[in-house]
Amino acid sequence: MSYNGFKTNDMFGPKPVEVGKEYDVQITELSRKGDGIARVERFVCFIKNGKVGQNVRVKITQVGNRFATGEIVSDSAESNQGQTESAPASADESAKASTE
DSSP: OOTTTEEEEHHHHHSOOOOOOOEEOOOOOOOOOOTTEHHHHEEEEETOOOTTTTTEEEEEEEESEEEEEEEEEEEEEHHHHHHHHHHHHHHHHHHHHHHO
């Protein structure tokens, strides 16, 4: 039997997320309660305090049959930004050392 193109038995099979593990996700929508909604392999994850457009690292706190819940561990944009800013500084220091 199928439902919207999916087999109903497949919907409740193995989940692509596990409690306690961390995943990099993008918040694409807001729930009625105001939490962010992200998807991991089309599996819905509700992320507490998530905002649309955020790319974040989340830790899964609970997994149900149809959805998971999680919380933000770090903002991926902030951690990537910090890495890109520190790399040029190191390159500048290397260039100054080689010219002296």
